[in-house]
Amino acid sequence: MTAVGDEVRHIESGPPPTRFARGWHCLGLVRDFDDGKPHQVNAFGQKLVVFAGEDGAINVLDAYCRHMGGDLSQGEVKGNEIACPFHDWRWGGDGRCKQIPYARRVPLRARTAAWPTMTQDGMLFVWNDPEGNPPTEDAVIPRIEGYDNPEWTDWVWYTTRIEGSNCREIVDNVVDMAHFFYVHFTFPTYFKNIFEGTVATQLMTGQGREDVARPQNSGNGPKSTGTTSTAAYYGPSFMIDDVTYHYSDGNDMPTTLINCHYPIDANSFVLQYGIMTKKPAGVDDEAATATARKLGDFIRIGFEQDVQIWRNKARIENPLLCEEDGPVYQLRRWYEQFYVDVADVKPEMTDRFEFEIDTTKPNEAWRHEVEQNIAKRAAASGQPV
Amino acid sequence: MAVRPDVRLDDAPMQPVSCGTCGAVVEARKSSWDQTSIQWNDDALAACMERRASSPRPGPNGATFTGCAALRDAIREAAVRGLLDVVDDEPLKTNPDHHPDQYDTEVHA
Numbered sequence: 001m002t003a004v005g006d007e008v009r010h011i012e013s014g015p016p017p018t019r020f021a022r023g024w025h026c027l028g029l030v031r032d033f034d035d036g037k038p039h040q041v042n043a044f045g046q047k048l049v050v051f052a053g054e055d056g057a058i059n060v061l062d063a064y065c066r067h068m069g070g071d072l073s074q075g076e077v078k079g080n081e082i083a084c085p086f087h088d089w090r091w092g093g094d095g096r097c098k099q100i101p102y103a104r105r106v107p108l109r110a111r112t113a114a115w116p117t118m119t120q121d122g123m124l125f126v127w128n129d130p131e132g133n134p135p136t137e138d139a140v141i142p143r144i145e146g147y148d149n150p151e152w153t154d155w156v157w158y159t160t161r162i163e164g165s166n167c168r169e170i171v172d173n174v175v176d177m178a179h180f181f182y183v184h185f186t187f188p189t190y191f192k193n194i195f196e197g198t199v200a201t202q203l204m205t206g207q208g209r210e211d212v213a214r215p216q217n218s219g220n221g222p223k224s225t226g227t228t229s230t231a232a233y234y235g236p237s238f239m240i241d242d243v244t245y246h247y248s249d250g251n252d253m254p255t256t257l258i259n260c261h262y263p264i265d266a267n268s269f270v271l272q273y274g275i276m277t278k279k280p281a282g283v284d285d286e287a288a289t290a291t292a293r294k295l296g297d298f299i300r301i302g303f304e305q306d307v308q309i310w311r312n313k314a315r316i317e318n319p320l321l322c323e324e325d326g327p328v329y330q331l332r333r334w335y336e337q338f339y340v341d342v343a344d345v346k347p348e349m350t351d352r353f354e355f356e357i358d359t360t361k362p363n364e365a366w367r368h369e370v371e372q373n374i375a376k377r378a379a380a381s382g383q384p385v
Numbered sequence: 386m387a388v389r390p391d392v393r394l395d396d397a398p399m400q401p402v403s404c405g406t407c408g409a410v411v412e413a414r415k416s417s418w419d420q421t422s423i424q425w426n427d428d429a430l431a432a433c434m435e436r437r438a439s440s441p442r443p444g445p446n447g448a449t450f451t452g453c454a455a456l457r458d459a460i461r462e463a464a465v466r467g468l469l470d471v472v473d474d475e476p477l478k479t480n481p482d483h484h485p486d487q488y489d490t491e492v493h494a
């Protein structure tokens with residue numbers, strides 16, 4: 001018999017899921033879709049067309065015309081319908097063919113797939129459900145106080161396409177305490193996860209890494225010293241992060257971050273993140289938006305590093321965890337509820353679970369590393385430490 | 386896709402702890418004196434008085450109930466009494482602001 005410590009541990013990769021998660025998925029900002037033109041969105045393994053009719057309602061349909069397979073996203077919006085570029089068949093937001101200009105009547109069964117949509121706080125959401133049911137009652141996206149509020153900036157929004165990774169990789173981040181230090185340049189001094197129902201929450205207090213330059217600290221203004229954040233996934237793909245940035249002059253900047261994604265297929269997804277900040281007193285809209293943009297650009301650096309990790313990593317079903325790691329397995333147990341039929345959701349997937357990490361040891365190690373990095377840099381530049 | 390148990394539970398499983406205030410029974414695990422995981426079920430959630438009395442905090446995520454103080458105390462007490470294992474074998478830390486040398490003279494004076 002081999003001693004446990006002598007056995008090679010094998011990674012179990014497992015295939016990515018064959019279906020797409022049930023839930024509201026944010027496709028982006030309403031302002032990018034409501035121009036009266038058709039927009040192609042590749043999501044849930046399909047090609048979709050998103051368009052706003054003259055009535056202002058935004059609709060999401062399967063992009064392929066049921067007549068001869070024309071691509072509706074290459075068509076034209078006419079009235080409240082999308083017209084196919086091939087033979088001008090007109091499709092309504094309810095998925096029914098409303099008109100065929102050259103035909104006496106529309107054939108029976110002229111119905112295509114339509115996705116329920118919702119616009120809220122400047123964002124467009126689409127409801128995906130492999131069972132084809134309407135949105136469930138527990139799938140509620142909370143309101144964003146700062147939207148359409150003169151005291152806050154508008155959304156500063158980022159969109160990026162991630163190839164070669166299943167979207168579970170980004171969801172794993174919500175419990176991954178240690179990666180915040182290595183990938184996002186902040187170290188958590190407090191970290192707790194709570195899963196309950198369809199919501200997965202992360203409570204975090206973080207300090208910036210002093211050995212890493214932050215764009216928002218350029219210039220002579222006050223330096224950011226850390227963050228207090230409550231972030232929560234509502235369903236499988238939409239996270240609101242209610243975060244306050246603390247500054248060296250004692251001022252706090254309340255900020256709302258969105259971190260959301262939708263799957264293109266099993267091995268690629270579109271990651272989007274948005275940011276809005278409360279305008280400090282006496283700061284005009286332009287300057288406040290510039291600050292939000294700086295914060296967003298810093299967040300982008302972190303996400304780009306995430307992407308680099310995801311592109312090269314293995315899918316792993318049996319991660320080997322130390323005690324200072326977050327509840328990866330319990331998070332995936334929660335996440336699984338969105339990949340099974342509603343009738344198969346088990347209490348273990350939705351029962352409340354709390355996990356608070358002792359950050360003492362990680363913080364000792366990271367403080368030491370930061371001090372060493374600063375000392376090394378000072379030595380290299382010939383300045384006294 | 387099968388839901389897998391946390392590999393860390395192989396060596397130190399969750400253990401039942403009952404709340405001294407409402408009697409709710411949860412499963413708990415302590416990695417260290419400052420690290421706790423808690424598995425609730427419907428009955429425990431329904432019994433929790435702090436949860437029932439809690440009101441939403443401000444902000445979009447304010448509806449999340451962040452935790453029950455009475456349950457936290459019960460889990461800590463269970464650990465202190467040795468009824469709940471603590472994975473880390475470091476002794477229980479005393480108050481970091483308490484400096485025995487500094488106060489010894491006062492105590493014995």
